[in-house]
Amino acid sequence: MPVQKPVQKPTDGYHDHPVRSYVLTGGRAHPTRNTLRPETLLCAVDDGRELPLGAGRHERALLETCRGTLSLAELAAYLRLPASLVAVLVSDLIDAGYLAVRSGGAHDLPGIDLLEEVLDGLRNF
Amino acid sequence: MASATSEPDALVQDAVVPDAAAGAQHLAPTVVRSVKILVVGAYGVGKTTLIGAVSEIPILSTEETITTASVGVDPRLGAKSTTTVAMDFGRVTVGGETALYLFGTPGQRRFWDLWVGLADGAVGVLLLVDTRRLEDSFEVLDQLEEHTQLPVAVVVNEFPGAPAHAAEDVLRALDLPLDTPLVSGDLRGRAQAVEALRALVAHAVRLRSAESSAA
Ligand SMILES: Nc1nc2c(ncn2[C@@H]2O[C@H](COP(=O)(O)OP(=O)(O)OP(=O)(O)O)[C@@H](O)[C@H]2O)c(=O)[nH]1
Numbered sequence A: 001m002p003v004q005k006p007v008q009k010p011t012d013g014y015h016d017h018p019v020r021s022y023v024l025t026g027g028r029a030h031p032t033r034n035t036l037r038p039e040t041l042l043c044a045v046d047d048g049r050e051l052p053l054g055a056g057r058h059e060r061a062l063l064e065t066c067r068g069t070l071s072l073a074e075l076a077a078y079l080r081l082p083a084s085l086v087a088v089l090v091s092d093l094i095d096a097g098y099l100a101v102r103s104g105g106a107h108d109l110p111g112i113d114l115l116e117e118v119l120d121g122l123r124n125f
Numbered sequence B: 001m002a003s004a005t006s007e008p009d010a011l012v013q014d015a016v017v018p019d020a021a022a023g024a025q026h027l028a029p030t031v032v033r034s035v036k037i038l039v040v041g042a043y044g045v046g047k048t049t050l051i052g053a054v055s056e057i058p059i060l061s062t063e064e065t066i067t068t069a070s071v072g073v074d075p076r077l078g079a080k081s082t083t084t085v086a087m088d089f090g091r092v093t094v095g096g097e098t099a100l101y102l103f104g105t106p107g108q109r110r111f112w113d114l115w116v117g118l119a120d121g122a123v124g125v126l127l128l129v130d131t132r133r134l135e136d137s138f139e140v141l142d143q144l145e146e147h148t149q150l151p152v153a154v155v156v157n158e159f160p161g162a163p164a165h166a167a168e169d170v171l172r173a174l175d176l177p178l179d180t181p182l183v184s185g186d187l188r189g190r191a192q193a194v195e196a197l198r199a200l201v202a203h204a205v206r207l208r209s210a211e212s213s214a215a
């Protein structure tokens, strides 16, 4: 079953992830964009801009970890957070211009050119 | 205090999860895209072993929590009805520009329901089977049928003592098309694991070419 969206503010929200995610993300349980996948490549935008003082520690850790390119799944693993929560945080940081998606065409099936390139790459191992 | 000015962002540094950033193994700057393959199979069939044999990074794991409808109604009940589902994965850079992710996905229904978007856009599925307990693969196959139309290749993990079977017999038993690639061997070796990936991607290329020439 899908992750349930909480229907009220929890009283002891730190015992399970969906409720916790809800608090950490300011009341939203789902990312605003649906193009993020576990393999989507992300990289911090290197323009010297600092996060606002009010930003949470997960956002800071996330940007810090994204100084180089990583997938959303890797970010979740390194930060020890559920990928569903990381997707929400990432989505906000992209909207605010702190984080960029590096991999293109996330909506499509890999085309034949890309498949052949992967096959060649595997042949060269 | 004299040192206060030399450490202006001590507070900010403190707030960062320290080992997350330090331990991260970033992709090379040449990598511009990613693709993925799902490694599926019954409990203990060798998914993590295969991923570990080819991955350029140590196996990583991420967890999701499933909570029943009682959340938000009664927190005490909610805490009881929560289970965790973990996903192992690895990564290998192919051809310098592409990161190939290998996601190890268990067969249970709850897993597929949880990881929305996991199968979307995947190159294909490596289905690992143990011929001593082929029937354990049926739940995985049901889930695949329900959630994806991805190219599939079968990997027979030859555990010691497992009886040898003709490829055709295995495919028939799994009710898979007889042109499905099948490789077998000991998945602890890198060569076997790479061979399995090649077989799957080559199959995906064939299927895609057939599609585009039919269109
Ligand atoms: N002899 C032999 N043992 C193997 C092979 N592949 C895996 N094993 C062993 O089988 C056990 C299970 O392998 P895993 O890779 O953990 O299997 P898994 O599918 O990831 O298991 P779960 O994640 O628990 O479902 C481990 O003890 C492996 O060392 C193989 O090819 N030959």
Ligand SMILES: [Mg+2]
Pocket: B047, B048, B049, B088, B104
């Ligand atoms: Mg495993």
